[in-house]
Amino acid sequence: MANSKDKQTRKFSSQVVDGMERAPSRAMLYAVGFEPDDFKKPQIGIASTWSMVTPCNMHINKLADDAAKGVNKAMGKAVIFNTITISDGISMGTEGMKYSLVSREVIADSIETVVGCQGFDGIVAIGGCDKNMPGCLMALSRLNRPSIFVYGGTILPGCHNNKKLDVVSVFEAVGARANNKIDDAELKAIETKAIPGAGSCGGMYTANTMASAIEALGMSLPNSSAQAAISEDKRLDCEHAGAAVLALLKKDIKPRDIMTKEAFENAITIVIALGGSTNAVLHLLAMANATEVDLSLDDFTRIGANVPMVADLKPSGRYQMAELIEIGGIQPLMKELLDKGLLHGDCLTVTGKTLAENLADVKPYPEQQDMIRSFDNPIKKDSHLTILYGNLATEGSVAKITGKEGLVFTGTAKVYEAEEQALTSILNGEIVKGDVIVIRYEGPQGGPGMREMLSPTAAVMGKGLGNDVALITDGRFSGGTHGFVVGHITPEAYVGGTLAIIKNGDKITIDAETKELTLHVNDAEISRRKMLWQQPSPRYTRGVLAKYAKLVSSASKGAVTDNLD
Secondary structure, X not given: OOOHHHHHHOXXXXXXXXXXXXXXXXXXXXXXXXXXXXXXXXXXXXXXXOOOOOOOOOOHHHHXXXXXXXXXXXXXEEEEEEOOOOOHHHHOOOHHHHHHHHHHHHHHHHHHHHHHHHOOOEEEEEEOOOOHHHHHHHHHHHHOOOEEEEEOOEOOOEEXXXXXXXXXXXXXXXXXXXXXXXXXXXXXXXXHHOOOOOOEOOOOOHHHHHHHHHHHHOOOOOOOOOOEOOOHHHHHHHHHHHXXXXXXXXXXXXXXXXXXXXXXXXXXHHHHHHOOOOHHHHHHHXXXXXXXXXXXXXXXXXXXXOOOEOEOEXXXXXXXXXXXXXXXXXXXXXXXXXXXXXOOOOOEOOOOOEXXXXXXXOOOOOOOOOOEOOOOOOOEOOOOEEEEEOOOOOOEEEEEOOOOOOOEEEEEEEEEOOHHHHHHHHXXXXXXXXXXXXXXXXXXXXXXXXXXXXXXXXXXXXXXXXOOOEEEEOOEOOOOOOOEEEEEEEOOHHHOOHHHHOOOOOEEEEEOOOOEEEEOOOHHHHHHHHHHOOOOOOOOOOHHHHHHHHHOOOHHHOOOOOOOO
């Protein structure tokens, strides 16, 4: 007869496999490798995002095996299952990119579905490409069973002419080729050398940003965010995670015990210090929503006022994640933030210890390194993630302004109804100094799917216009984007936001100091234009994009689909 401890660790699987009436269930599980003793063990689902559609995830099947080994050694029973992934990098700039943010919801829904159906007692989720990570965490939050997240790891840099490359190098090379700064042979050389193998994009782009945020949140083991995809460290990270989830199960520590408001504040702090992706705003809002934690755009402004950006990492900086790994990853930075009172040290983590306890013995960075600046000499004294309001964004927008592009930009609007139209104009030389590129109807509902605008922003950089033009959109940006850009504009154009009524030649100001995004058109004229505006017909009326457009919330609320009130 099962004792109370056994019931605690097998709370869900016991409902599936215990007793005479569950004989049919056991019969099916024998066929997938269960032995009689396995039915007495806690069942741990290993959610693998393995796929050969992208280098970010091509190795995760092996990592899932390593996590399963850790579970089984710790006297659990691991069951590996898959969910989807898509590739932003491959689909960028095409209609297919509209499925990118949608995939976050599909991943969350599918993990919840499998775990809920199969009665797993705990979960190890392994993610690579950036939508995997928030998708996994959203599912873990909803299920609220002892869980741990493992990052699949970063890619190593490519190399050409002694210069380190990554995927953004290729996007920017397209702009350089269009501007005749390089020839076809040089573009081909960069294209073939930029991605040398498995792992997520190499700068402080969205994947590495979210991995760092999740480690600071307390939902992955220390250093999980700062390991190469193909490394002994990453293999051991997975095996240790498998064992750690059994310890969480015994202690009955669940995601919502860890993912508190203070833990989300820790995640925001590390994102700012690292100069992370604007997508972190969207994803952390969505993760907090799944956890029923009250997080808003204004929390990013509040926290950002006190946290400096100190990491000289790509896209705006010089270094890649693989180089940060060499000097200790993010743990020494977290220790310094903690010592300065900028992190909540009493937050619980998946080690079963507090954040402060995890960081107690962490050594500082080597003295000669210049990758992580001192707090007395930051790259920017406050957050690079600037939440802008104003008559163009009454519900908010998100800018990524490191200070290298300046803090204020005023220019003349050139309006495009879709990303492809803007990219063509940039590559054709129609965009000139002083332009504000306006790309609309790319929001969560209007796209639908809120595409990332890496192709046009990288083309602007490749054309040498990075300091001379700005770009605003109700879409979003890749973590690889840099320059004077504003995304997540809400209300989006499709629901009648002011973005919808901008005309070519209108004057627009982006002001990171006053935190305003302003269309210099008087209120009466804005009202007149809005009265004449008509909502476009939906671009999709069937399938997953249509369902997403019907259910999705505003980007200012995380663009989630599970708020059905």
